[in-house]
Amino acid sequence: MNRTHLPGIAAMAAIVVASNILVQFLFGQWLTWGAFTYPFAFLVTDVMNRVYGAGPARKVVIAGFVVGVICSLIGTQITGEFGPLVTLRIAIGSGLAFLVAQMSDILVFDRFRAGAWWRAPLISTLVGSSLDTAIFFTVAFSGALTFIDPANDVSWAGEMLPLLGAGPVAPLWVSLAVADWMVKLGLALLALIPFRVAVVKLTARPA
Template sequence: MNKQDLSTAQLQRRRDGVFLVLAGLFLGTLGMLNVLGLTRFLQLGVIGSWPVVVAVGALPYPITFLCTDLISEIWGEQRANQVVWVGLLLNGWVVLILWLGGVLPAMPGTDDSTFRTLQQLSFGAVGASMVAYLTAQFVDVRLFHFWKKRTKGKALWLRNNGSTLVSQLVDTSAVVLISHYGAHVLPVQPDAPVLPQLGSFIASGYLFKMLAALADTLPFIWLTGWLRKILHIDTNNDPD
């Protein structure tokens, strides 16, 4: 369907709908990983004698960077930053509900140990992710547009990977360090040196996120072209 076949209102509704889907996927994934967070650690493989271990909350996290990159590419830096700020408020909302659920009296005769465990782990995950998330997502958006300007709107693969790979290293390092030193919720062995264990957590998490970021390069390029086509957006022009 050509642009002239759509009214201005129809085109705007289509653009708003796609934006809501991407923003909803971003925020829903963020809320899910903050609840799942550090509740379970997965060993995804072994490299030599080094086990590749990641928290279950890290599994959906690469999707958030794909969403912000698509929003940055189609709607611009300002809209992407707005979604990041809403995500920060969502983090605060999760903390508020977890806190409220803990201070209100439980039903007599019920066992709230499961909630208390989840609350403790989620507080650690959310507390760490609030700092790491805000830093990493803004780094991602800023670097994305830095590379977009440097390449004059070309080399989609460069700004997609050049922003995500750096920002996810920032995110992974911050989450691991804050989770351990700030919340003490990482499963470290007390009788072994701490720094090598933290380094292993950082390396494992970053390896997983790096591979996920590289794997989404072709989907990102395809989705960008497809969205520009169905939303009738010229290259290098934002819809707003």
């Protein structure tokens, strides 16, 4: 890791910290404000991967993971209306989802690196985002995994409701996951613009 990678580390750290703060604030019925900041972690990873390669991208991900763990540790010490802001399940789900999703993003990006400039970032982000959502919400809220933290009552997340208020009946946490996933997919498309701009600026040639 050299000083040219520091902006990527700083950007990743800022996104992780901001997302950990904004996840405490609701946006509508199914989302938090953190849902709109966290997906840009994939943008940082993809720009690092394209410009500097998979190795430096992985180091930036590890830095983001460490920052996320620190945020989780701090969150466990802050008590909200319903208990600690960060429970053991949320901490495990968040860390596992981040690490698996970001590392998968890097692998998929490499697989499509030689194609059209937009293929690698788009496909890798779609795969990574899907893994991130599936892992986090399942680990944090699924009733099947209550053994992870039996003292943590997440029965509220299992309430059976119409999916996103209008679809088939499903646990509440599934609606939260689907809404989060849809935001990630939309931002994956929008992020292609800053990805292209950042890569061209950093390399002074087309990505």
